[in-house]
Amino acid sequence: MQYENLDYDRKGRTGFPEVVFCQGKEDDFLIGIYRKLYEANGEVFGTRADQHQADVVKAFIPNAEYDRISHILRIRPEVDPILLGNIAVITAGTADISVAEEAAQTAEFFGTYVNRIYDVGVSGIHRILSKETELQEANALVVVAGMEGALPSVVGGLVSRPVIAVPTSVGYGANFGGLSAMLSMINSCANGVSVVNIDNGYGAGYIATQINRLAIH
Amino acid sequence: MQYENLDYDRKGRTGFPEVVFCQGKEDDFLIGIYRKLYEANGEVFGTRADQHQADVVKAFIPNAEYDRISHILRIRPEVDPILLGNIAVITAGTADISVAEEAAQTAEFFGTYVNRIYDVGVSGIHRILSKETELQEANALVVVAGMEGALPSVVGGLVSRPVIAVPTSVGYGANFGGLSAMLSMINSCANGVSVVNIDNGYGAGYIATQINRLAIH
Amino acid sequence: MQYENLDYDRKGRTGFPEVVFCQGKEDDFLIGIYRKLYEANGEVFGTRADQHQADVVKAFIPNAEYDRISHILRIRPEVDPILLGNIAVITAGTADISVAEEAAQTAEFFGTYVNRIYDVGVSGIHRILSKETELQEANALVVVAGMEGALPSVVGGLVSRPVIAVPTSVGYGANFGGLSAMLSMINSCANGVSVVNIDNGYGAGYIATQINRLAIH
Amino acid sequence: MQYENLDYDRKGRTGFPEVVFCQGKEDDFLIGIYRKLYEANGEVFGTRADQHQADVVKAFIPNAEYDRISHILRIRPEVDPILLGNIAVITAGTADISVAEEAAQTAEFFGTYVNRIYDVGVSGIHRILSKETELQEANALVVVAGMEGALPSVVGGLVSRPVIAVPTSVGYGANFGGLSAMLSMINSCANGVSVVNIDNGYGAGYIATQINRLAIH
């Protein structure tokens, strides 16, 4: 049965190459996708892969690389792209770095220069303030936070460029799997903050790239 | 029908005089309570009164005073109490001041000195930071915020004393009547933050007084 | 009592002049703000004003204008700004136009050219498809929808620029005041979609302006 | 202990033979049901079986067949039924195919001809539009979608026959196990859309068959 049509021409049409969403895909199916995209494009970039999927794909395509932190499974091209512009990817805590790396590496895969600013949450407010100049240099800012999700409001107040807020499922108890952070961000009192799905680093990296491209063209 | 027994001796026993929760009380009933407490104590303090209730009580007891911002309806004693210690009552925005005043005036009614620091929300982070010294002088800090409710986490990171967070129903849309702020505060990443009910300024003023008394005794 | 400090210098610092959030503000307070901002800036722009507030402000400042659809209460400057760039503001139905106009007029107040595309919801899919070229010319797209909130996903699939999705409280029953539309948009399967609060046209117009400015500079 | 009475005569009475809901049934119990129904009817059709249940039943009844995608465990009759009429089963993505196949194979088990149209979600809207004629030929349309669940609204706008919408638990984060898709579908702005439980492919296949029978009789 052949249910999925891969979109090889996507990059030519939209400027964004196909990305594989690995989660939930069966082994055979995943290997097939990686093979076809590798043949067609000379590189593959997949998100939300687990260790088992990484092992399976690497058994067939040895130069596949798996990043245990971001859960990205990729085959790099022979020549890495030149990274242009400037976006910031910021996290409240260290536990948010997994999602932040998904955002950052996605943006880099799409050719965007990324400035990482990690572990600068609001309970130690001087940490983010010491980065104010760096923040203001970014064309777009991806702000990743779990628990009370307060960091995007602070960042939104410090810059004049768009903030893409990413709630994470980091926390416990009444965080309800990221709902608390998501509601915080949707209700932000700061101007310029919009929100993507819980743990959706990929989506934030994509949007930041869209904005960055407008700035550099 | 006589369903409620007033607790005239409460102040002697617990150190906190009876406070009237006006909301939902019928006119006759409310006037009766104010009269009895005034006769017994020489003063009355009531929260969540509306304008109609204020008018009705003032028609019978002319020296009753109504504060339209805090919705407190009180009859002042001949001699105001001396205010001791130091608590801070802080708001994120101007719309939170109604709840903050309920907290502040409650604490003052109980004899606590209150330092008001209003409209210092996280989207203009330098406002709260400029108050850092004042914050650190307080024995307890009541932090009132609606929308994303982020301010208690920032304050919690700046001080070593307890923070009582009061979520407010200020906002619209996905604030769900204060739920978003409440979840933020419950999930605070800062140490030392505990939470009371949405719009419960009275409760926060009470707890801050309890803590302040431990500090000054 | 003077609780709020107006930020007259905001435009010089951030490029965005102060906007008044009228909802919930008392009459005296509102008139005061409009007067001070008018003296300082020669224009005022306020959102979420009701008819009563409009009448009160117009009684004091006759050249104030109220738009019953967008609930915007403004005093226009002597010379209207030149509108630059291109954003699209799109609605699913006619009932979403109120929120869309808040977005569109906010963006215009900030100097952005707006292309309005209204009543093109997904149940008559050929309507939005007939606008495909216009959509692709926009630097950013504000997509406003209530009920099932599906339109941003369709638009996101047609363009390569960022989509800011605005859920509205339009609908009844299990729309839960806009929650259904908000969850749809947060879970969008399309790339490039981020979300603001329910009925937050202002926020979307602000972000679209931020993005448009990057494109035209 | 014998708690369940099988309904052997169901087909004669209602036109729909008994279907086994395997999920949660203990091994011995399940084997017993399959044996009795096989003896009585010469075929058995069960939904929501897992691999372990499939192995256990096949150990006793070797001609049982398990479909890993739809989780259907069946023993085919000697002669397959003739499939009549025309319903469409449509999915937004490839991850929805599991539920779609439950619907499609259920309808086929009940004698309905099924036209499968898969992976035509709204973020690439031209895919579903290219099938417009096929859609209009169906007597009923089962539309299966997770995440934002927008596809039924688009399909509902393209056809004049009933659409049965099936929300799926596909997605992550704020999809809340399929709640987001379910709310979208319940709030559909298109006419002719009704909804069944999350992941309830069986129920949708049943209803589509009921409608198809009215059309062909």
Add this chain to the structure above:
Amino acid sequence: MQYENLDYDRKGRTGFPEVVFCQGKEDDFLIGIYRKLYEANGEVFGTRADQHQADVVKAFIPNAEYDRISHILRIRPEVDPILLGNIAVITAGTADISVAEEAAQTAEFFGTYVNRIYDVGVSGIHRILSKETELQEANALVVVAGMEGALPSVVGGLVSRPVIAVPTSVGYGANFGGLSAMLSMINSCANGVSVVNIDNGYGAGYIATQINRLAIH
């Protein structure tokens, strides 16, 4: 401003004439729609009108008729349509009749014969059982219930034709505006039950007509 394009040709294309959703429409706008549709079609059918809207429209178009129970505001054609086929509209209680009449009159407007069976809820189960023959004669059954929403499951077990379940907001306390009834119906253990939005009588009448037409053609 002219934001809405009326779809005069809708009946020719889909077999269903345009219906006006009155709720939330401003007076001038509503009068305009009724006039244009009346001129074009010789009849108008609108749902969710309130008494004020009825008065306003009747002031301009005296032969408009308002049904206070169903909240339908219509202008009848010179010749009523012949009603064909057979659907049943059933309610659990008398308070559900408002929604049921919206369903029934909608179906009649579309030319469907309707058998009304009201106040036959499950707490007096013999009432619905005494109607078993009538139920089985219907091509489709609209079952309207609030509170625990149990009636569709009982009806679904008595018939072999599709049941469209309509949850209503009837009830109080933990009915959460109809959520309890909606969840009951979505989780129905009976086959053949699908669900529309809370209080959506119109939608159910529409779908029942779609099914009835398949049966009579």
Add this chain to the structure above:
Amino acid sequence: MQYENLDYDRKGRTGFPEVVFCQGKEDDFLIGIYRKLYEANGEVFGTRADQHQADVVKAFIPNAEYDRISHILRIRPEVDPILLGNIAVITAGTADISVAEEAAQTAEFFGTYVNRIYDVGVSGIHRILSKETELQEANALVVVAGMEGALPSVVGGLVSRPVIAVPTSVGYGANFGGLSAMLSMINSCANGVSVVNIDNGYGAGYIATQINRLAIH
């Protein structure tokens, strides 16, 4: 550390002997409780035990018996109690029997005669109606149902004695772990229905015993 004080005298004081809630108890702790209660009372009755706990206790106390359906782990007394009065325990489906047996065996442990009536859910309404006489003979009726939880309303309409409704977590999708059934039961339109926690067979058996004792004394 000795944190729990067993209440050996409970039976003498309240008429109800101590029951062990096994879930979540550590092995050593559980064995200790069973031993002490067995020595004191000559019998032990525990609910919500899993297979591992059963194995562990049986290794130390060989005459312990485990019922895999009800998850009750008990040591029977030398002489079984005489069962008095009459309560009915009723289930909608076979999957609800686990909870029903917890209720029934609890009631029997407390000396109550139980009439089991299983698998008589509302989608085959004639099943429960054929038991009408038996239902009316019971002093109290425990009605156990998952999914839409409709059965208690039907039973409540057939009898004049109290109905204790037990929602179960049986179902999937939008049953939300039993919430749908619980809301149905709380909103029952039938008189005489009260509700206990999801899957709380023990509680229902306890209350039915309380009521039954009033009837037989």
Add this chain to the structure above:
Amino acid sequence: MQYENLDYDRKGRTGFPEVVFCQGKEDDFLIGIYRKLYEANGEVFGTRADQHQADVVKAFIPNAEYDRISHILRIRPEVDPILLGNIAVITAGTADISVAEEAAQTAEFFGTYVNRIYDVGVSGIHRILSKETELQEANALVVVAGMEGALPSVVGGLVSRPVIAVPTSVGYGANFGGLSAMLSMINSCANGVSVVNIDNGYGAGYIATQINRLAIH
């Protein structure tokens, strides 16, 4: 239109006479019901009537009496019934008395003796403890509480008879219209507690009467 069939014979059949649920009933309809029931039974008992409905009915039937606290609108019989047995109706606060009176007067209407114990909430625990003997004399206990809904658990631990817990919508903020109290009561750690809908005093009075009758017969 005659949609409702009154059940005049209900008392003979079930022992409970018909009760009118006034809320939401139109004036004409309500007057008609009161007249018919009064002619048939010589008395009428209705719940959830508002002041307007009371005025309307009293205009036609002057001996109707309205209790503003319980919202009960009744026409008393010539001879009041003898009250038998003993149930307790208990409230946490004074604001819960409205619901408690609905319960108490309902039980009295059905011939049950009621012992009222009001304003004995858990924050002043000695109040309920001082009534321990009275509590233990009741055959059933209706416990009415809003806010955190803790009182039924305390009462349940003090008595061996069934407790019917009634959550009320009393409170504000995160009480969510009574949800907090309802969840507390459903999760009660005390044995013998079952729950009815939020503010459902009638239902609790009915069940307590059912239990009381078993005790006195």
Add this chain to the structure above:
Amino acid sequence: MQYENLDYDRKGRTGFPEVVFCQGKEDDFLIGIYRKLYEANGEVFGTRADQHQADVVKAFIPNAEYDRISHILRIRPEVDPILLGNIAVITAGTADISVAEEAAQTAEFFGTYVNRIYDVGVSGIHRILSKETELQEANALVVVAGMEGALPSVVGGLVSRPVIAVPTSVGYGANFGGLSAMLSMINSCANGVSVVNIDNGYGAGYIATQINRLAIH
């Protein structure tokens, strides 16, 4: 990659040494933190460690000790601190002790004397009342409860010092992972009660220490 900066000087600055939140930390990372903190401070205190993490750390640092009840993994200093002041840590049931011990041991780590009062829930109200004197001697009271979470309201009514309420996830069914207890506590009718996150024993121990220090200084 080095993402986290440990805050060795924290104790000097705030009076509270760094505590490790073990949950979710990878093995290598955790070992590194324990080593560095041990070298710097001569002791380490970590919360929410699982057995695997304990084994891994103990393999490298043999004098690490793991408490299976509180899930605290610590390396004790050579000299234990002197415990000052007096706080009470109280639980409703035995299943709440895990969270209570996290609170108690955290407070002890910070130098606070703790009085443990366990298994005194409201369903056996005399247990907590027998401790009234001890309760009143505490400077702050941590009250830990799951299920209906009623205990803090009772304790709050017995003392004049602050109560920090800790909801736990103990329970099943409609406890929704601790939500029921959390809502109870937030809605407490007692004065002086504030709330921390579900299962957040650490946070409560921290706040109780803050308050205790004010009392003893």
